[in-house]
Amino acid sequence: MTAVARVYRWELVKLLAQKRTYLGLGAAMLVPVIFVVVLQLQSGGPNDVPLGRYIRDSGIVTPLVVLLFMSIWGFPLITALVAGDIVASETNNATLKTILPRSRERGQVFAGKALAAFTYTLVIVVSMGVVGVVAGSIAWGFHSFTSLSGTPVSAGRGLGLMFASLGVYVLPLAGIAAFGLLLSTVTRNSAASVVGTLMFALFMQLIGVLPGTESIRPYLLGTQFDAWHGFLRTPADWTPVVRAIWLSAIYIFVPLFAAYVVFLRRDVAGE
Amino acid sequence: MTDAAPVVARGLVKRYGDIVAVAGVDLTVEPGDIFGYLGPNGAGKTTSLRMMLGLIRPTQGRVQLFGRDPMVDGVKALQSVAGFVEGPRFYPYLSGRRNLRLLADYDEPSSRSRIEEVLETVELRDRAKDHVGGYSHGMRQRLGIAAALLRQPRLLLLDEPATGLDPAGMRDMRDLVRRLAGDGITILLSSHLMYEVEELCNRVAIIRNGSIVYEGMLRELLATATAGYRLRSREPERARTVCLTQPGIENVSLDGDELRFSADEDSVAALSIALGQARVPITQLMAETASLEDLFLGLTGGDSSDHDREAVAS
Numbered sequence: 001m002t003a004v005a006r007v008y009r010w011e012l013v014k015l016l017a018q019k020r021t022y023l024g025l026g027a028a029m030l031v032p033v034i035f036v037v038v039l040q041l042q043s044g045g046p047n048d049v050p051l052g053r054y055i056r057d058s059g060i061v062t063p064l065v066v067l068l069f070m071s072i073w074g075f076p077l078i079t080a081l082v083a084g085d086i087v088a089s090e091t092n093n094a095t096l097k098t099i100l101p102r103s104r105e106r107g108q109v110f111a112g113k114a115l116a117a118f119t120y121t122l123v124i125v126v127s128m129g130v131v132g133v134v135a136g137s138i139a140w141g142f143h144s145f146t147s148l149s150g151t152p153v154s155a156g157r158g159l160g161l162m163f164a165s166l167g168v169y170v171l172p173l174a175g176i177a178a179f180g181l182l183l184s185t186v187t188r189n190s191a192a193s194v195v196g197t198l199m200f201a202l203f204m205q206l207i208g209v210l211p212g213t214e215s216i217r218p219y220l221l222g223t224q225f226d227a228w229h230g231f232l233r234t235p236a237d238w239t240p241v242v243r244a245i246w247l248s249a250i251y252i253f254v255p256l257f258a259a260y261v262v263f264l265r266r267d268v269a270g271e
Numbered sequence: 272m273t274d275a276a277p278v279v280a281r282g283l284v285k286r287y288g289d290i291v292a293v294a295g296v297d298l299t300v301e302p303g304d305i306f307g308y309l310g311p312n313g314a315g316k317t318t319s320l321r322m323m324l325g326l327i328r329p330t331q332g333r334v335q336l337f338g339r340d341p342m343v344d345g346v347k348a349l350q351s352v353a354g355f356v357e358g359p360r361f362y363p364y365l366s367g368r369r370n371l372r373l374l375a376d377y378d379e380p381s382s383r384s385r386i387e388e389v390l391e392t393v394e395l396r397d398r399a400k401d402h403v404g405g406y407s408h409g410m411r412q413r414l415g416i417a418a419a420l421l422r423q424p425r426l427l428l429l430d431e432p433a434t435g436l437d438p439a440g441m442r443d444m445r446d447l448v449r450r451l452a453g454d455g456i457t458i459l460l461s462s463h464l465m466y467e468v469e470e471l472c473n474r475v476a477i478i479r480n481g482s483i484v485y486e487g488m489l490r491e492l493l494a495t496a497t498a499g500y501r502l503r504s505r506e507p508e509r510a511r512t513v514c515l516t517q518p519g520i521e522n523v524s525l526d527g528d529e530l531r532f533s534a535d536e537d538s539v540a541a542l543s544i545a546l547g548q549a550r551v552p553i554t555q556l557m558a559e560t561a562s563l564e565d566l567f568l569g570l571t572g573g574d575s576s577d578h579d580r581e582a583v584a585s
Contacts, residue, residue: 006376013373017364094360098418101324101349102377267327269318 003104007112008119011086015116020085024078028124031074032066032132036139050148050229058145059137060158063129064232067169070128071225076176076201077194078124083117083180084193087263091188096268110263114181114256121177122170129166133159149234165228171244172224175251176201182255185262218243221251275338276301277352277426277457278323282332285318292318294481295332300426300459300474305452307472307489308461311571315481316461320356320430323459325349336426354428354459358435359415363404367395367414370403374418382421389417393447409440416447426457433467445471465564479571492566500539502530503555510551517542531559 015021039045039055046052049068055061087110090096100106133142144154153161180197187193205222207213217223218240227244230237278300285293293315300306310316321327323334325341325348333340339348361370368386375382390396393413398406406414412432419427432448433441441464448471452458462468468475469489476486485492499522504510507528514523514530519538524531534542539556546553561569 010373010376013369014362014365017362093362094357095362097321097324097326097356098360099374099377100326101346101352101354102374102422103346103350103379104377105345265328267321269321269327 003108004111004115007104007109008115011112011116012119015082015120020081021120024081024120025124025127028070028075028078028128029131031070032062032128033135035066035069035132036062036135040139051145051232054146055136056140058143058155058158059133059135059140060142060155060162061145062136063132064162064165064228066128066132067165067225067228071222072205073198073202075125075173077198079121079173079177080180080194080197080201082120083177084184084197085190086113086117087181087184087259088188088190088193091268092190100268106264107260110185110260114178114259117177117181118174121173125166125170125173126163129162133162147234148229148232151234153232153234161231165231168228168231168241168244169225171248172221172227172251175221175224175248175255178252178255178259182259182262185259185266219247221247224248224251275335277304277337278306278459279335280319280323280332281334283319283322283329283334284331285315285322285327286330291481293322293329296478296481296483298476298483298486300457302425302457303452303455304474305448305458305460305472307468307475308459308478309463309465309468309475309567310461310478311463314478314571316478317356317430318481319478320354320428320459320461323428324352324354324356326356351422351425352428353419353422353424353426354430355415355419356428356430358408358430359411359418361403361411361414361418364402366400367403367406367410367417368399370414371399371418371421375421378422385421385423389420392420393417394443408435409437409443412436412440412444413447416451420451424456426459427451428459430461431463432460433462433464441467465562465567469563477567477570484570489563493560493563495566499531499533499559501555501557501559502532502553503528504530504546505552505554509549510546510553513545513549513551514542517545 045055046065049065051061051064055065099109142155144152145158147153176197179200180193183193183196184190187196204220208217208220208222224244224247227240230240276299278298280296280298283293283296284291296315296319308316308319318327322329323336323341325345328342333342336348336352341348362373365373368390371386371390372383375386387396390399393416395410395413395417398410403411403414416432429448433444436444445467448458448460460468460472472489474487475489475492477484502510507525507530510530511523511525514520514532517538520532520534520542522533543553543556
């Protein structure tokens with residue numbers, strides 16, 4: 001096992017031993033269940049959002065509609081809870097001074113932490129997807145449904161598209177995680193990093209709805225949360241998907257590199 | 272590299288803005304030393320140790336551990352080095368054993384096989400499965416030593432290891448340090464507990480306001496504190512007469528049946544022979560020595576005004 005893999009493994013162990021991990025994961029898994037229960041108790045539906053009118057067609061649609069609602073602050077908050085804490089908590093607990101004089105280079109420690117934060121981001125989205133499909137299928141069955149272009153999509157293909165959508169959705173969320181890591185490294189304060197990361201996510205969404213920002217809107221991080229719509233069209237529209245991939249890469253690597261440089265050079269002093 | 276001194280610090284400076292936490296530390300720790308690093312709270316001990324462990328970057332100067340600089344060679348410079356600053360810290364939600372497993376995985380693979388052995392050494396095996404969050408201060412200190420020993424260090428840096436321990440805990444810690452030194456580990460021990468240093472260390476450095484005010488053998492430091500001698504005799508007047516005629520015996524004064532004078536060791540030896548030849552009966556001849564504490568207070572100005580400077584550093 002490589003040095004980074006060892007650090008990564010222990011970062012996961014640490015995450016699994018902390019309550020906040022389950023708080024975020026639990027929330028991500030609970031939202032689709034609540035969503036399904038509420039829709040079961042009433043006859044209306046979220047008809048004003050894409051796929052909203054087809055919510056009762058198939059359980060596969062459930063996580064896709066939930067994605068739309070969780071983009072504003074739900075997933076950014078859950079992501080920030082871990083990414084904003086993963087370095088700052090070690091500063092607050094003064095455990096950085098315990099691990100850094102061992103035999104792993106600072107860069108390896110940072111890489112393990114970043115990988116763990118991204119893993120958590122992936123896990124919360126996939127968990128929501130799986131729970132959403134199961135809960136939705138229990139309520140409305142596992143059937144074919146209607147795409148955004150109005151064409152039918154078989155259940156099997158729809159499930160594949162749903163997971164592909166989750167995959168694309170994770171990319172801008174990883175951008176938020178990277179920003180959380182940067183704040184966590186720079187501020188050394190867990191609460192400030194979590195709140196700051198959430199504010200960043202909300203700010204990105206806010207810019208997108210301001211008048212006069214139409215020309216930059218396709219390049220905003222918040223816009224990339226809708227890129228997966230391209231998969232749900234017939235034929236598939238790859239333009240937003242490809243843009244989400246390279247733009248998210250920028251939103252991920254710029255703060256990640258800045259955090260890496262700060263982490264390598266920072267003084268580890270104080271409690 | 273292996274024959275280089277365990278610690279060589281030269282011109283070590285750490286500034287935080289206008290505040291100078293360490294103002295130019297030079298010290299050398301030789302192999303086999305139990306080196307006492309003494310200073311009032313906030314004098315710069317912990318900041319120096321942080322620089323030695325590569326945790327903070329010196330503003331000026333350099334540290335070499337067995338010939339390697341942590342700022343240049345990274346963790347490779349710490350290969351044979353272990354220790355802790357400001358008390359060891361662990362993940363409170365993991366057990367003691369799990370914390371050690373984590374740290375072993377941050378070291379070489381062979382470290383894992385030593386976990387039970389080091390837990391035994393610090394007598395923590397019975398509580399190793401409990402979360403560190405429930406450990407007492409003393410248990411954490413001992414776990415800190417265990418974590419350091421996992422690395423099979425040749426140099427151990429310990430920042431006030433006995434602080435906060437009860438008397439029995441302090442005694443156990445001193446015994447442990449002595450035992451580790453007996454195993455051939457060089458130890459740099461920062462402390463402000465004079466009796467601890469006096470009991471354990473062979474060499475010391477005293478830091479005040481971020482600068483070293485003394486570095487050398489502890490016994491030589493104590494020898495400088497020989498303020499004078501006292502002599503009691505059944506015939507003090509005759510004893511005084513002999514004293515006054517002996518070369519090297521100065522400042523002779525008589526107070527009741529007790530004579531006081533200052534002299535070096537050779538002159539005192541000659542005086543004792545002269546007194547015997549003159550058949551002057553002596554009941555007591557003793558050196559008046561100052562304690563390490565007196566010396567420390569003298570060298571550091573006896574104040575704790577350094578407090579605020581290092582507080583900034585932390």
